[in-house]
Amino acid sequence: MSRLRLAARVSAILLLLCVGVVTEANLAYAQSINANLSGTVTDSSGAVIVGAQLTLSNTARKSMSTYQSDAGGRYVFRDLDPGTYNLQVTKTGFETTVQTGIVLTINASAHADITLKVGAGSQRVEVQESTTSLVNYDNATVQGGIEPQTLSDLPLAIANGNQRSSAQLAVLLPGVTTSSGGDAYNARINGGQQSGDEAILDGATLSEGYLSQSGMVAIHTDFPVSPDMISELKVVTSTYEPQYGFTTSGQIVAETKSGGTSFHGSAYAYLRNDGLNALQWGLPAGTGRTFDHEMDAGANIGGPIKLPGINSGKNRAFFFFNWEPYRLNGERNVPHSQSPP
Numbered sequence: 001m002s003r004l005r006l007a008a009r010v011s012a013i014l015l016l017l018c019v020g021v022v023t024e025a026n027l028a029y030a031q032s033i034n035a036n037l038s039g040t041v042t043d044s045s046g047a048v049i050v051g052a053q054l055t056l057s058n059t060a061r062k063s064m065s066t067y068q069s070d071a072g073g074r075y076v077f078r079d080l081d082p083g084t085y086n087l088q089v090t091k092t093g094f095e096t097t098v099q100t101g102i103v104l105t106i107n108a109s110a111h112a113d114i115t116l117k118v119g120a121g122s123q124r125v126e127v128q129e130s131t132t133s134l135v136n137y138d139n140a141t142v143q144g145g146i147e148p149q150t151l152s153d154l155p156l157a158i159a160n161g162n163q164r165s166s167a168q169l170a171v172l173l174p175g176v177t178t179s180s181g182g183d184a185y186n187a188r189i190n191g192g193q194q195s196g197d198e199a200i201l202d203g204a205t206l207s208e209g210y211l212s213q214s215g216m217v218a219i220h221t222d223f224p225v226s227p228d229m230i231s232e233l234k235v236v237t238s239t240y241e242p243q244y245g246f247t248t249s250g251q252i253v254a255e256t257k258s259g260g261t262s263f264h265g266s267a268y269a270y271l272r273n274d275g276l277n278a279l280q281w282g283l284p285a286g287t288g289r290t291f292d293h294e295m296d297a298g299a300n301i302g303g304p305i306k307l308p309g310i311n312s313g314k315n316r317a318f319f320f321f322n323w324e325p326y327r328l329n330g331e332r333n334v335p336h337s338q339s340p341p
Contacts, residue, residue, distance in 0.1 A: 033203050033255055035104035038076040039112040041069045041089060048073025049116060052091040059084045060260035062315045082106050082232055082255055087114070095119035098126045105145050106234045106253050143251075144173040145234035151227045158270055158296045163326035165224035166233055167199070167216060170252055175237040184220045190237045192249025199252045201225065219252055228268065228300055229322040231257045259302035259318035269297035298324030 041052040052069040056077050067075045087099040094116040104110055117125065146169050156164040168184045170176055179186040189197050197215035199206040206218040219225065236244060236251035244251050272294040279289060302320035 033082065033106045033200070033253060034079045035082055035106070035108040035110065036076065036078050037080060037085070037087075037102065037104060037110045037112060038074065039114060040073045041075065041091075041114045041116065042073055043094070043116055043118070049091055049094070052089055052094075052114075052116070054114075055088045055090075056080075057086050057088070059086060060258075061318065062261050080104055081258075082108070087112065089114045089116060091116055093118065095123040095125050098124065100126060103147075105147070106232050106255055107143065107236070143234055143236040144175070145232060146170075146172065148231050151230055151233065154227075156227060158272055158294050158326070162221070163224055163296050163324070164226055164270070165220045166227040166230040166254065167220040167225070167252060169227070169233060170216070170235055173235045175250070176235060184216055187216045187220075189216075189235060189250030189252075192247075196247060196249035197252060198244065198247040198250075199254075201254050202256055215247070215249070216252060219254065225254060225256070226298065226322060226324045228266065228298065228324065229256055229320075231255050257300075257302060257320045257322075259304060259320045261304055261315050263301065263303035265299065265301035267297075267299040269295065271295055293329035295327045296324065298322065 037056065041049045041054070043049055048069075050069060050071055050073060052073070052075075054067045054069065054075050054077075055064055056067070057064045058081065060083055061081075065077055065080075067077060069075045082104050085102040085104060087102055089097045089099075095118075097114055097116055099112060099114065102110065102112060151166060151169065154169060156166075156168055158164055165184070171178050171184050171187055175190045177188050177191075178184060186194060188194055194217075199215050199219035201219065201223075205214070206223050207214040232255050234253045236253060238250070240247075240251065272292055274289040274292045277289050277292070279287070300320065300322040303318065304315060305317035305319050
């Protein structure tokens with residue numbers, strides 16, 4: 001190995017170590033946001049199948065996990081990243097069955113039973129319409145979520161000096177109430193105290209230190225997270241698990257997007273300008289429009305991290321970057337006096 005190539009590898013390793021030191025706190029999650037998938041493998045008569053080979057693959061990252069059904073035909077995959085998965089089940093003497101489009105949300109305890117038909121293993125049965133149940137079989141936690149497609153489709157206004165915040169959509173979920181203005185800043189979860197809830201982003205609690213603001217206030221105003229950066233938003237309303245304890249109300253749980261095996265990105269801009277507005281009805285003639293110049297523009301990109309000579313051809317590291325500056329041009333009143341003639 002040439003000295004130049006050795007130096008390049010050493011430099012890459014040192015870079016990864018530096019990144020690990022900087023991001024270590026985020027990796028040590030205080031609260032888990034991962035999901036579980038379980039179920040039972042049976043034949044057409046309903047008898048359980050022991051020793052069936054199950055392979056679960058993440059469609060975005062191409063990562064795989066394997067499991068063998070136990071004596072009761074049961075299987076369980078734990079600690080899965082939220083996302084979309086495909087489940088392949090094989091057993092000698094039975095057709096290979098593939099369940100596609102299994103969507104696992106934040107903290108989900110999903111259930112998918114698989115039925116194998118007698119036949120050659122070379123025959124493949126693909127179930128495209130997911131029969132996965134998101135009914136929580138593991139605990140009594142009550143929660144509701146907003147899926148990525150909804151986050152992308154629903155518009156969010158920029159107004160009054162506030163940029164877009166995905167937490168604003170939490171008011172659409174059952175158990176979340178707010179004032180007549182509909183502002184998430186004043187939201188209460190299941191009748192709890194304002195600011196008595198907890199906000200969790202990628203497993204880390206959000207809290208503003210100066211005023212000790214947390215929960216909805218923190219994730220909506222202090223640390224607003226763009227909907228173009230969030231993959232899912234969930235509100236846990238009651239009967240929490242032990243991992244949630246820093247609250248007298250509810251939990252707002254959010255997960256940021258992550259890169260996949262291919263590069264993807266987008267660019268966008270949201271503009272408010274009084275030049276595009278009509279004159280307000282009922283005002284005296286000659287009254288101008290209320291001054292309003294706001295711009296919320298940004299871009300994002302995500303994909304795999306490939307280091308030549310280190311992880312070429314392997315899908316083990318990914319990145320996602322979102323940049324969204326917010327600009328508000330205001331007007332001010334300058335006091336002045338006029339001397340009498």
